[in-house]
Amino acid sequence: KQTYLSLTHLGCPYCCNYFGGKLSAQGKMPWIEYNHEKVSGTEFIIDFLEEKLGVNLNKNLGPHERAISRAVTKMVEEHFYWTLAYCQWVDNLNETRKMLSLSGGGPFSNLLRWVVCHITKGIVKREMHGHGIGRFSEEEIYMLMEKDMRSLAGLLGDKKYIMGPKLSTLDATVFGHLAQAMWTLPGTRPERLIKGELINLAMYCERIRRKFWPEWHHDDDNTIYESEESSEGSKTHTPLLDFSFYSRTETFEDEGAENSFSRTPDTDFTGHSLFDSDVDMDDYTDHEQCK
Numbered sequence: 001k002q003t004y005l006s007l008t009h010l011g012c013p014y015c016c017n018y019f020g021g022k023l024s025a026q027g028k029m030p031w032i033e034y035n036h037e038k039v040s041g042t043e044f045i046i047d048f049l050e051e052k053l054g055v056n057l058n059k060n061l062g063p064h065e066r067a068i069s070r071a072v073t074k075m076v077e078e079h080f081y082w083t084l085a086y087c088q089w090v091d092n093l094n095e096t097r098k099m100l101s102l103s104g105g106g107p108f109s110n111l112l113r114w115v116v117c118h119i120t121k122g123i124v125k126r127e128m129h130g131h132g133i134g135r136f137s138e139e140e141i142y143m144l145m146e147k148d149m150r151s152l153a154g155l156l157g158d159k160k161y162i163m164g165p166k167l168s169t170l171d172a173t174v175f176g177h178l179a180q181a182m183w184t185l186p187g188t189r190p191e192r193l194i195k196g197e198l199i200n201l202a203m204y205c206e207r208i209r210r211k212f213w214p215e216w217h218h219d220d221d222n223t224i225y226e227s228e229e230s231s232e233g234s235k236t237h238t239p240l241l242d243f244s245f246y247s248r249t250e251t252f253e254d255e256g257a258e259n260s261f262s263r264t265p266d267t268d269f270t271g272h273s274l275f276d277s278d279v280d281m282d283d284y285t286d287h288e289q290c291k
Contacts, residue, residue: 042077046169057169065163069170072155072162075148076177082133083145084180087188089124091138093117099184142189149190152178153198160207175208 031040032048039048050056058066088096097117128134133141152174156162162170181190182205194201209216 042173057167057172060166061163061168069163069168072152073170073173075151076173079133080145080148080152080177082128082131083141083148084177084185084190085124086128086134086138086141087145087185087190088180089117089121092185092188093121095186096184145190146193149181149193149198149201153201156200156204158200161204171208175205178205179209 025038026040028040030042030045031038032045033039034048034052039045058069061069097113100113100117125134133144136144152162159165161167162174178194178201181188181194182202185191194205
């Protein structure tokens with residue numbers, strides 16, 4: 001939800017983003033309150049904001065593309081989500097507990113953190129069992145995760161965003177889930193996959209992070225890709241194991257003196273950085289969207 005608000009530039013006057021432990025009437029997250037009207041569930045929240053505020057990230061999509069977008073959204077939210085939850089709250093609970101930040105200090109906060117993590121682990125396992133995916137073995141769950149990630153990588157290909165050159169609601173959904181694999185699951189299978197073989201997904205996440213979350217920076221972040229401006233001494237390389245999903249970058253050799261740009265993993269065939277964003281916000285001025 002927060003990524004959607006950032007992509008639509010609705011993050012400021014409309015929303016106060018905090019979590020005080022209160023769930024919606026359905027016992028779910030996320031939920032919003034707008035002019036004393038409460039709405040819960042990501043899909044209903046987006047429909048509500050589109051109607052009330054006139055925003056629409058899918059205005060450039062045709063009926064066929066909208067159908068594809070919805071199908072992929074459901075794959076991510078109803079299937080891929082559970083494999084990530086398993087990785088975070090079941091298979092790597094200790095690492096998650098270390099990363100979890102709760103207010104307060106001293107031994108009480110450590111105890112509370114331990115309790116919250118183990119309660120969450122039990123809830124996740126119970127809900128995964130009810131969903132059905134939790135009835136499979138660990139190896140089978142990770143196999144399903146990998147299939148979902150490969151599907152996303154294949155759909156993205158060498159495009160800037162999932163559905164093409166312009167952002168859509170689907171990008172908010174996909175980024176919100178892939179970001180967990182990129183930055184909150186160090187050393188795990190999904191992180192190794194996204195930063196290794198499925199490198200186009202990593203570059204996609206970086207592209208959105210740099211555009212819409214410029215303040216989001218980790219001092220220990222090793223996801224820095226070679227760029228045209230990088231000096232030889234400052235380049236940090238992430239393993240590029242397979243570019244089968246990145247057809248515009250199958251080779252990086254010089255192609256003659258007529259090419260004035262250096263082709264690297266973060267440039268397209270024109271030499272422009274793939275981290276750049278050309279979000280079309282013509283219909284969304286600062287004041288028009290904040291009326």
